[in-house]
Amino acid sequence: MIITKLSLRGIRNNLGRLALTVLAITLGVGFVSGSFIISDSLGKVFDSIVERANQNLDARVQPITDDSFGQTPGTIPESLLDDILALDEVAQVDGFVAYEGANGFIGLDVDGEPQTPGGPPILTFSWNGPSEEGGGFELVDGSAPSGENSVAINVEQAEALGVGVGEEVTFQTPTGLKVFSVDGIVSFTAGGAWFTLFDLPTGQQQFDKVGLLDAMEIQAAPGVLPSAVLSAIEPLLPEGVEVIDQAQASAEDSEDFNQVISILGNILLGFALVALFVSLFIIYNTFAILVSQRIQQIGMLRAIGAGRGQIRNTIFIEAILVGVIGSVLGIVCGVGVAELIKALFESQGGFPETGTVISLRTVIVALIVGIVATLVSALLPAFKAGKISPVEAIRNEGVQPGNGRVRVLVGALITAVGLFAVGYGLTGAAGLSGTLTLLGAGAVFTFVGVALLSGLFAGLAVQALGRSGPVGLLGTISGVLLLVGGVALLVGGLVALVFGTGITGEITVPGQDGAEDQVFTPPSGAGQVVTIIFGAMFGALGAMFLFSGPRALADGFRLLVHSFRGGAETKMARIARENAARSPQRTAATATALMIGLALVTLVSVLGQSLKTSLTDVLDNSIGADLFVSTEFGEPLPDDFAAALLELEGIGAVSEYRSIPIRLGGPDGDVLRADSFTASTGESVLTYNLSEGSFDGLSDGTAVVVTTSLADDRGLRVGQTLDVEFEDGVTEQLAIAGIIANENFTNGTMLMDNSLLLQHDDDAPIESIGATISAGADIAATTDAAKNLGSNYPSVQVFNNDDLQQELESGINGLLVLINGLLGLALVVAFFGVVNTIVLSVLERTREIGLLRAVGMTRGQLMSTIRWEAIMVSLFGALLGIALGILFGIAGVRAIPDTVIDQVAIPWTTLAVIVVMSGLIGVLAAYLPARRAAKLNPLDAIATL
Amino acid sequence: MSGVTSTANFAAYCRNATKIYGKGETEVRALYDVSVGFETGRFTSIMGPSGSGKSTLMQCMAGLDSLTSGQTYVGSVELSSLKDKQLTELRRNQIGFIFQAFNLIPTLSAEENITLPLDLAGTTPDKEFMKQVIDTVGLGDRLGHRPNELSGGQQQRVAVARAMASRPAIIFGDEPTGNVDSKTGAEILSFMQLAVREFGQTIVMVTHDPVSASYSDRVLFLADGEIVDEMQNPTADSVFDKMRHLGD
């Protein structure tokens, strides 16, 4: 009772001190619940699609899924439809075909530009409804597609293509461009996916499924139970075809989506846990500081009869309450985080449109995670508080009960375990998932261990870092950046405010490189409110930057000049240094929170850079090709392109690349992927580096070359024969002609000639084409000619080596932006951690600050000391982070197969950016505490006990 | 052994109490072979120069710190054999402590501070006794106020009442008037005297001030960790006189 009261009052009294801790929990929990919200919202979207699509169906007839090659659709003879319709139990049967290609039919707008919804697919299938109302679609304009030139598309697609009912659109189809008339426009909310719909005969013809159906949807006659329908249909089915009820149909339809969603959810959750892990250190720090500030009170309570447990409980109850408040806010904040993550994905490709689903599970998990995290972080401080001996507190020795040696020992032990786990993981002895687990757990252990250990050298490190030069430089750079950023933000904020309040009319942004001007009209309603809020936020941030920037700049510059002249360090820098070194454990915990975020950013950058360098190496050394052809959205290349290319002047060799599943070792073997190329010329286009054998026999379709991995795995040698079963069920005996050493260009396990592959699967898509330019030919002219040829086909893209390199790098960069964006939240949490520590240290030193002010320190000088302290702590965190990040990065490169990354490259620019960022973090983190300290009245401050 | 013949009427006493801080070079002998008892219902002052071991003696006898050798008793319980849990219970039920400052929890009202030890123990206060004590503190309508809204004298009176709340066998005060002016000091000391006279409370307090010492029934003089003298029914003058002599 009294303990709860003490805790409650303690919280009420320390509300300000706990605010940032609550924020840390809120952000961490927000990320966790945001991940759940995204998964659930996506799940809901797909479930509702499935539910709507299957709402009128009592049974579905479909091919039995072949678990190795995947479902083989198009195997139901259309004649079965009439047989089923003839049954008394059945009221209606609708046949259905779908296009199997990855991207669907892509329409071209009036300028001939292909239009896609971004991330989500264009679902292309036959209109499977009874004339007007098929598959849950709602016809908003026109009529259902009917006839071989008729198509229905969804509203969004019609808008993107700029067409209405009755107008014509050109689509990319497997057999070339084809013009259709848009007869219907449908609406269907499906997470941003688009729809291109034909009537059944047109679909069958377009999808190469004449006389076949992918599925049949059956409605029972009135009063007939679905189970009766099922048993009536069963005897009619040919081999390889099954009938299922509505529940199973929906379950099967959801399965694939749910798998993808759960993978995405888990990835997001991983990042969320990083943010949460960072907040643990901040919560720990806060409670450790609260305990040390209350040491006398705790001593007094102990003296008048409070037990250890009671003291511990006051801290625990505070932690629980703080955890509950933070978690509840976190759940609310999760909605915003979910929107942010969606926006991030949207910017790097696309993301389905979803609503916001907050499930009970989200709330419960978020609460548990938040409270447990807070309790765990408060554990150490609470036990420390329990151990405070009454006499020590009364004597007010001010020292925290030290367990330095134990801490260092435990820290060293945990670090060692962490590094061992990483090292053992690198040997690969634990398998892929084991390796990942070991690396992850190893990283966590190393972080915690270093956090414990770093208290040991935080003091020394800060003392060393604090030596004017580097910190001065950092301050100067940060100052300049803040100045520039501040002006930009302020201007941007003001523009948004003016715009949001509707004072101005339209804003026209001139288009770049001949693009059209963009015209923005003032927002209304909610948009207006959002614009005003953002405007105000940007403005406030800008003002904050402008307040800190010039001071940091002037300060930093002075320090820099000072150190250049070889003068002794300034008083301010010295006081700051001593302050930061005074409680090394606190400095260490703060720096560690920052370290984790920055170490991961460094790790990712090292991996990215290494990947880029490795790819560049591959491009330079094993690619003979000068030109590469692929499509914008990964759809198949036109069949005639290679031939057209070869006719151009200056083109030397051309090779087409395809890839299909095969079964190795005959009908009972494993399903693997096999690649094919143009064997006669292929080696001059991409260098496979055979370690043994030759390409002899590939062109005749009697031999293959296998990868070293497959050869090692199965103990294969040149000269042996393999039984390879193709998708058409035919098994071929193929000789092993050679072994591929360079696996960079193989998706699968073996490589064969195109002719062999086409013999068994004549519509296997061409994934890419490579071509060389003949020696002596005009490289520029030939490249231009090839690119021109490509532009005749809507989505065909022709790259030369430089283009390809850029393309690959921008792909990697996009991924880096995504990952760093997700790590950004952990950095935000860490930033607040630095603010938190500085705020609390300033509060703790109120009296001392009063003294300094009383003996003549100016406000500006006082703010300098606080700013320097923050910069030193951040810099320490950044350097630790970079060191660990590089270490993990090297480990990561070694763990990734050499075919992907075979060398370590350090991204120096990124590292420099990280260091500068730590300066910015320091300057900004000091903003509030420094202003607050400067406002203190010296006399009041001295009177504070 | 300064007058320890029968231990029966002592609220607390110690035998051959020795306390040594540090080791080797830095060794400090804060208490050396001290044996002393405090009779129930009496008000004792402890005086002596700074560093003579007064606080150490009080803290060891109150179970806040442990002796290097010797025994201390509260009632008939020997403290060195007790575990932390039992010591905590002893402090809660048998001992009151008044510090020079930081006596009160700033977030609790005066009244809540007074009943704090009982609340910690989870026992219901003896209503009549509490009312009597609270009445004697004389805070009136300020009982519900936070400590920072009370004067220094009022705060220390609340601290004394708090120490009395659990009706402990003995109350120790380490310079309870050390932080206030003489008028406020007199207010606190009168209240302590009242506690001894009206409620039969045993109180031991450390003080530097002869006038303060004159409120008590007995004064012990400590120097270099040993009891060097004692005086019954002191007056300010007699104490002052004795202190001058001790200086010789």
Ligand SMILES: Nc1ncnc2c1ncn2[C@@H]1O[C@H](COP(=O)(O)OP(=O)(O)O)[C@@H](O)[C@H]1O
């Ligand atoms: N924790 C401690 N560690 C070392 N020496 C101490 C400690 N506490 C007290 N002392 C020393 O013990 C002696 C007695 O101290 P104390 O009991 O506080 O004296 P008083 O209260 O009479 O001023 C002093 O010399 C003091 O420096």
Ligand SMILES: [Mg+2]
């Ligand atoms: Mg003392």
